[in-house]
Amino acid sequence: MQLYYRTACLNRVHGGNPALLRAGQSRAINPCKRLGKRYILITIRHLGRLLKNSLPCNPWMDFLNILSEARLKIRFIINPIAGGANRLKKITEAVRELSLKRDGLFDIKAAKGGAHVGELSEEAVKMGFDIVYACGGDGTINGVACKLVNTETILGIIPAGSGNALAAALHIPREIKAAVGLLDGMQVREIDAGFTCNRYFFSTAGFGIEAYLSKQYNGSRVIRKIRGVGPYFPLALAGYLTYRPGLVKIAADGMRMDMVPLILTAANTDQFGRGAYIAPGAKPDDGALDLCLAPVTNLRGALALAGRLFSRKIDKSQGFKRVRVREISITGRGEWVCHVDGEPFDWSGDISIKVVQKALKVLVKG
Numbered sequence: 001m002q003l004y005y006r007t008a009c010l011n012r013v014h015g016g017n018p019a020l021l022r023a024g025q026s027r028a029i030n031p032c033k034r035l036g037k038r039y040i041l042i043t044i045r046h047l048g049r050l051l052k053n054s055l056p057c058n059p060w061m062d063f064l065n066i067l068s069e070a071r072l073k074i075r076f077i078i079n080p081i082a083g084g085a086n087r088l089k090k091i092t093e094a095v096r097e098l099s100l101k102r103d104g105l106f107d108i109k110a111a112k113g114g115a116h117v118g119e120l121s122e123e124a125v126k127m128g129f130d131i132v133y134a135c136g137g138d139g140t141i142n143g144v145a146c147k148l149v150n151t152e153t154i155l156g157i158i159p160a161g162s163g164n165a166l167a168a169a170l171h172i173p174r175e176i177k178a179a180v181g182l183l184d185g186m187q188v189r190e191i192d193a194g195f196t197c198n199r200y201f202f203s204t205a206g207f208g209i210e211a212y213l214s215k216q217y218n219g220s221r222v223i224r225k226i227r228g229v230g231p232y233f234p235l236a237l238a239g240y241l242t243y244r245p246g247l248v249k250i251a252a253d254g255m256r257m258d259m260v261p262l263i264l265t266a267a268n269t270d271q272f273g274r275g276a277y278i279a280p281g282a283k284p285d286d287g288a289l290d291l292c293l294a295p296v297t298n299l300r301g302a303l304a305l306a307g308r309l310f311s312r313k314i315d316k317s318q319g320f321k322r323v324r325v326r327e328i329s330i331t332g333r334g335e336w337v338c339h340v341d342g343e344p345f346d347w348s349g350d351i352s353i354k355v356v357q358k359a360l361k362v363l364v365k366g
Contacts, residue, residue: 072104072131074183075124077117077144079136079160080110087160087176091135094180102183111136114343117143125153131183131363137161138203138273142341145193146200149359154188156180156363163273163342165203169284170269170364185366191284193359194268194340197347201340202284202360204272207330207351208264208294211337213239215344232274236306245296248332252291252325258332262302263294266328266353273342277312279322287357288324295319328353 076095080088088110095106107129111117117134121144124132133156134144145155158179159167166172170189173179194201206214216239217232245260265272267279267290279290294305294317301318308314315322330351338347 072102072183073107073127073129074104074131074133074156075107075109075120075129076133076135076158077120077124077140078108078110079117079140081136087135090176091158091180094176097177098180098183111140111143114139114143118147121145121147125151129153131156133158133180135160138163138165138342141166142200142202142343145202145360148361149193149200149356152361154361154363156182161273165269165271165273165341166284168273169203169271170362172364182363182365187364187366188361189285189364190358191360191362192268192287192289193356194266194289194353195356196266196340196351196353197338197345199340199345200356200359201266201268203269203341204265204267204278205338205340205353206263206265207336207338208245208261209239209243210263210265210272210278211339211344212243214339214342215337218342218344240299240302246333248330250291250293251329252323253327255323255325259293260296261293262296262305263292264330265292266290267292268355272309276309278309278314280312280315285358286324287355288326289328289353289355291321291323291325291328293321326355 076091078088078091092108095108099106107124109120111120117136117140121132121134125147131154132144132148134141135158137159138161140161141155141157141159148155156179157167157170157172158176159172159174164174167174170191172182191202194205196205199205204210213232213236216235243262245262247258247260248264250257250259250264263278265278267282269284270279270282271277278292282290292314294314297305297319305314305317305320308317314320328351330353334348336347336351338345338351
C-alpha cells in the first residue's frame with residue numbers, strides 16, 4: 001500500500017511545531033505491525049522554513065490524525081494485471097503529482113484478485129474515504145462499484161480493460177492523468193444500477209450468446225493475454241457455431257412473450273464495450289433498463305447483426321426488439337450462463353432483473 005498526504009494541518013499532526021518537516025519531505029512509517037509487508041508513504045508539503053531537527057512522534061497517532069484531518073480522502077484500487085506492466089507505475093506517479101498540489105490523503109492499493117477488490121472498496125467506505133477509484137477493466141470497476149451502491153462514497157474510474165463499457169458510456173478519459181484530473185472539476189453524476197442473480201451491474205447483464213461468449217473469452221488464458229477486440233471476432237464465430245439457445249418466457253412491466261433468443265440483454269448503458277452498441281442512446285440515469293432481444297438467426301443474419309452492433313444500427317436488425325422497463329422476469333430454462341458487466345457465472349432457476357435508481361455516484365467530466 002502507498003499513501004500520499006498533503007495537508008495544511010501540519011501543526012496538529014506533528015506536535016504543534018510547523019518546522020518539523022521540510023517542504024516536500026517524504027517519510028515512511030509503519031503505524032501498525034498488522035499491515036505486514038505493506039507500507040505507508042506519507043508525503044507532506046509545508047510552506048514554513050526548515051529545521052533539520054525532528055521531535056519524536058507516535059507513528060500510529062500520526063496515521064489516525066492524517067486519516068481524520070485530511071480534507072479529501074481518496075483510495076485507488078488497482079488491478080495490477082490490467083493495462084500492462086507499466087500502468088501501476090504510471091498511476092502511482094499520477095497520484096504522487098496530485099498529492100503535491102492538493103490537500104488530502106491518497107491511498108493506493110493493488111488488489112490480489114476479484115474478491116479482494118470488493119474487500120478493499122468496502123473497507124474504504126467504512127474508513128470514510130470520499131472517493132474510491134477503480135483502476136482496471138469492467139470486472140474491477142464492477143467489484144469496486146458494488147460496494148459503493150447507496151453510499152455517499154463516489155466512484156472514480158481509470159479504465160484499463162479491453163471493454164471499458166461504463167467508462168466509455170460516461171466519457172471517462174482513458175489517459176491516466178486525464179482520468180485523475182477529473183478531481184479538479186469534481187463533477188458527480190448519479191447513475192442507476194441493475195440487480196440480478198444477487199449481483200449488481202452498471203453496464204449490461206446478459207443471458208444469451210453474449211454471456212456464452214463472455215464465459216469463453218474469460219476461460220481462455222491465451223485469448224485473455226491478447227488484449228483488445230481482435231481475438232473476440234474468431235471467438236464469436238466459434239461461439240455462434242457451438243451455442244445452443246432455448247425457448248424462454250419473458251415478462252417485463254406487464255409485457256409477455258415467448259421466444260428463442262440469440263441475444264438477451266438488460267442494458268443500463270448503451271454498449272457492451274469494445275465499440276459494440278447494444279442499446280444506442282440508452283442513458284444510465286433514466287430510471288429504467290433497456291431490454292434488448294434478438295431472435296435466433298442463420299450465420300448470414302448473425303454476421304449482419306454483429307456488423308450493426310459495431311455501427312450503432314442494431315435497432316434496424318430484423319426481429320430485434322428493445323423496450324425500456326423497470327423489472328424483468330425470465331423463465332423456461334433450468335440452467336443458465338449469465339454475465340454482469342462482462343463477468344460470467346452460472347445460474348440455476350428463474351431470473352429476475354430490476355433497476356435500482358440513483359444507486360451510484362460517479363466522478364465524470366464536467
